[in-house]
Amino acid sequence: MANYSFDMFNVLVVEDNRYMRSMLRTLLYAIGVGNVLTTSDGGEAIELLRKIKEAPAAAGVSSIDIIFSNWQMEPVDGTMLLKWVRRSKESPDRFVPFIMVSGFADFQRVSVCRDLGVTEFLAKPYSVDSLLGRLTGLVERPRQFVLTENYFGPDRRRRPSPQALERRVMKESEMEIIYDDR
């Protein structure tokens, strides 16, 4: 693992439980994250993100680099926030890494998040190591974004698989690189 410095990162934590919110913020600061903003549900997060897009100076931050969001919250939960971030024209960055945090980590729920364009999933209870692992994963292994008729988000295939095992074989002519800044 490389020696990263997260001091220039602006991280948004969206968590309704005061205790968990404060713990995640403390942990992120402890591993060197420079700026941690918090909101207590998806609705508040959307308000903040809107503000960042419209008036970054007033919001006090120019952009958000990573979002950590709890799943179960009311009235706006983590999946609704994720949908908004990826699909709304008002979203300040539709490519922002989004980590869903949840006590429910069964295959079905992880799949739901995956299909909405989540970047990573962090199951509660989590450890410092798993938190660091997610963060360094984002830094070291960013994925290209894919837009299809019914999906927008990070490439759901994390590593190239042999053609023979692919269910959907895409012809090169059916793909187009819209943006390449690597």
Next chain:
Amino acid sequence: MTTAEQTAQATGETETDAKRIIKVRLFRLRNKLKEKAGVGRAGVGDSTIATEALEKALSEMKKSQDEYPDWVRATLTELADDLKAATDGIDEERRKRFRHISALAHELKGQGGTFGYPLISVFGKSLNELTDREANITDSHLEIVKAHIDVMRAVIKDRIAGDGGDVGRELIAVLDRAIKKHTVAPPPRPTAQSNRIPLKATVTRPTKK
């Protein structure tokens, strides 16, 4: 000649190129996070992650662990209040309280392991599942909720961290017994012999060969 073909001719593309249907559009963005994280910046080495940062995080975690029992105690008081209100209330009020109990249980489930009290996660998970939206809200269910609060109180009172060994197993057994005791068994399915009205005819479907 179609417009597409004219365009193809003008741009030197083949006919297939002009007619191709794009199904997947890819975006390959610059790795901004890596730039911000400093790899490749002058003076930043490629060594292992700063041990001191990890140490600091671990000590913060330890601090949270020390405070955790107080938080659980407060949550258990809240659960007990909900239980009392659910006991006194009926229908809508009781359903509302069960929803709140379920939400609190979900939080307990998610946090126990993080703070070194996996038993709280086990009991939180059980309570969360037994009080979810489809759960029954009979008086028996109130007893089941109470049993969960009792075992979690025991965990926090005696600071039973980890799996709790024999005491942990005993608490799990106590809860299991309470759940079984208060779970109303479904009525036995009537057998052919117990049916008062004998079946006069049996329709036999031809089996497919």
